[in-house]
Amino acid sequence: MSTEQSPAPETSVPTCYRHPGRETYVRCTRCDRYICPECMRDAAVGHQCVECVAEGHRGARSAAPRTALGARGPVSAMPVVTYTLIGLCILMYIVELASPRVVLDLEMVGLGVTHQGEVVGVAEGEWYRLVSTMFLHDRDGSLGFTHILFNMWALYAVGPALEQVLGRGRYLALYLLSGLGGSVLLYLVEPYGAAVGASGAIFGLFGAYFVIGRRLGAPTGPILFLLVINLAITFSVKGISWEGHIGGLVVGALIALAFAYAPAARRRLFHTGVPVVMLVALATLVTVKTLALT
Known part of the structure; x- marks a missing residue:
């Protein structure tokens, strides 16, 4: 076995x-x-x-929520751009109080002569004045402290909602181009005039708020009322640059139309292309005017 x-x-x-x-x-x-x-x-x-x-993480990123106008990001995101713009304006106002020369160096002037006989302005190659002026405010003129007070309140009131629905990049482009539009219209109509303030950019936000509100079916009565009141003040109070307000309003509304009504399939093209086209158009107008003045 x-x-x-x-x-x-x-x-x-x-x-x-x-x-x-x-x-x-x-x-x-x-x-x-x-x-x-x-x-x-x-x-x-x-x-x-x-x-x-x-x-799974890649899928979550690709499925990130978007707003009705295509902006990506959390709905409750802090309005960083709005707060930054307000902070910059307040900071520049403090600098103005400390040194009035800042206004003379950065305000919007198409072509002017200082008390020392120095020729200054956009026509002299100081193109930065077209943008720097929107961060300055009237320090001791007819408007005084109410100038920056109202502008910052308006920016705080309408800015966060627009930043949320547009996204930070589109919103910043809207703000800057609206302010630039106000400066350009002043340069075209009154090149020897001077102006300061974020009002052109603020009016651009007003126009955009109305256009986008109509597109999304939101109530537009309050913003329309605010806009009408401010237009009435613009043309009735002495010392206010109506060119800056109207220029900003028109540019802001036009850009908002592209943002709000762009075809979904070509949204990125419109949202990128229209601000670029607007910038080129404004730069062309400034160039033509400069050649005519010099």
Whole structure:
């Protein structure tokens, strides 16, 4: 009688798909592959492998929520651009109080002569005045402190909603181009005049708020009332640059039309192209006017 025993049957021990030398009996709940403790990632149920977790994160990023006008980002995002613009204007106002010379160096002037006989202005190559003026405010003129007070209140009132629906990039482009539009109209109509203030940009936001509100079906009565009141003040109070207000309003409304009514399939093209075209158009007008003055 033989005492020799037959060998035990061979069994296949599962190993980690990323580390073949490591035995494991745990599977990824998403792809069902075996994973070792190093490759395990906690999931709502069981564990997932590192590749499935990464794939899930990519999907979450691509599915990030967008606003009705295509802006991506969390709905409750802080209006960083609005607060930054308000901060810059307040900072520049403090600088003005400390040094009135700042206004003379940065205000919007098409072509002028200082008390020292120095010729200054956009026509003299100081193109930065077209933009720098929108961060300055009347310090001791007819408007005084109420100038910056009202503008910052208006920016705080309408800015966050526009920044939220447009996204930070589009919103900043709208603001800057609206302010630039006001400066350009002043340069075209009254090149020897001077002006300061964010009012052109603010009026651009008013116009954009109305256009986008109509597009989204939101109530537009309050913004229309505010706009009418401010237009009445613009043409009735001495010392206010109506060119800056109207220029900003027109440019802001036109850009908002492109933002609000761009075809969904070509939204990116319109949202990028229209501000660029507007910038080129305004720069062309400034160039033509400068050639005529010089």
